[in-house]
Amino acid sequence: MKLKLSILAKATLGLAAEKFPELAAQRVGSHPDMDQTWASFEPxxxxxxxxFYLSLDLADHDQLAAAMDRQPAEVRGIAYEGAGMGLMLRDRLFPWRSDLxxxxxxxGLPYRCLIHIGAGLVLARLPGDPMKFIDAQDPLMRYFVADGYGFFDGFFRWADAVTRHFRPRQLTGYAANAxxxxxxxxxxxxxxAHVGRIRDTxxxxPASRQPDLWSGVGLACAYAAGVLDRDAIQELVDAAGPWAAQMATGVAVAAVFRAQSGLSAAPHTDLASEVLWWADARQVAARTAALLPMIAASPAAPDAGTYPRWREAVALQWQQSIVAGTGPGRNRS
Known part of the structure; x- marks a missing residue:
């Protein structure tokens, strides 16, 4: 009988969801609220x-997509992210297939951004120059790969990435920002999802890295659940301070992820969108997506420059709404 790839991966990687809250507690210590929060993170x-493990064993892409689509709407995008992990590993084992x-x-086209984030999670574990793979991707997708790489290091290599503030020297250009x-x-x-612990961490x-870090917090806040408390999200915005526009950009990208998949926004995506943008997630996604064709058509943003300039335009849109008095604020009536 043919040995399943998932069995080999479980034996060599040891990736298990039940270990995640233990790893988090090792990073920031044990706190009374962590158990409750991680109960919401568990799905x-x-x-x-x-x-991830399923995608290693299911080689038929239509069957794989059907399996992902059977997941509850709230975590379907996460399922495709996990599939991206498996397909990335399959490509390293069987490069002639080009599964990813x-x-x-x-x-998987509606979830291509999340699939590429998943690929980055595995890229962080693979030998060789990561930029060789990143630069070979579509100019928009390559930075989601780098984002996934950063997530892996931030969560699984905490001592280096967070405590020592180490960033891989191989990552060049905007890949370092992603x-x-x-x-x-x-x-x-x-x-x-604790505001004080996030702020203190x-x-x-360095100040030069704060904008992108806060943007990542914003994306996770809007996409990954954990908080359904308007005051807590506002407190997070206040903690971001001068980087609130970047946090708002992360929220907007999360709204786009929801819209690309054709799913109704989750309650926490809507809530984060309302607090940061004074609009529901669908409206935020539409505004944000409308900026991309204009940026892509500009001669100032060829290829690899399109994605960072798009994010800059989103942040500027948020800042202009504040100046104009049409954006979020504590005293909205």
Whole structure:
């Protein structure tokens, strides 16, 4: 009988969702609120890991997409992220198949951003120069790979990525910024979605890295659940301070992820969108997506420059709404 790849992966990688809250407690210590928060994170972690192992064994892409689509709407995007992990590993084992590309531009097309984030989670574990793979991707997708790479380091290599503020020297250009966005996203989980712990952890990083780190926090806040408290999200915005526009950008990207998949926004995506943008997630996604064609058509943003300039435009839109008095504020009536 043929040995399943998932069995080999479980034996060599030891990736298990039940270990995640233990890892988080090792990072920031044991706190009374962590158990409750991680109970809300558990479906996310379990879906990611289960989908990873399933994608290693299910070679038929249509069948894989059907399995992902059977997941509850709230975690379906996470399932596709896990599939991206498995397909990335399959490509390293069987490079002639090109599973990641064929799936993300085939049955997985609506979730291609999340699939590439999943690929980055595995890229962080693989030998060689990560930029060789990142630069070979679509100019928009490559930075989601770097984001996934950063998430892996932030969560699983905490001592280096967070305590020592180490960032891989191989990551060049905007890939280094996207890496920090992934590290920031990981802190949402490691810190148990606790505003004070997130703020204190981020305060030790150099100021030059803060915007991207806070952007990652914003994306996780809006996409990954954990908080359904308007005051807590507002407190997080206040903690971001001068980098609130970048946090708002992360929230907007999360709204786009929801819209790309054709799913109704989750309650926490809507709530984060309302607090940061004074609009529901669908409205935020529409505004944010409308900026991309204009940026892509600009001669000032060829290829690799499109994604960072798009994010800059989103942040500027948020800042202009504040100046105009049409954006979020504590005294809205």
């Amino acid at each position: 996310v972690a379990r879906t990611l890991v289960d989908s 590309s064929r799936f993300s531009y085939g049955p 890496y920090d966005q992934g590290v920031g996203r990981s802190l949402w989980f490691s810190c148990g 981020l305060s030790g990083f």
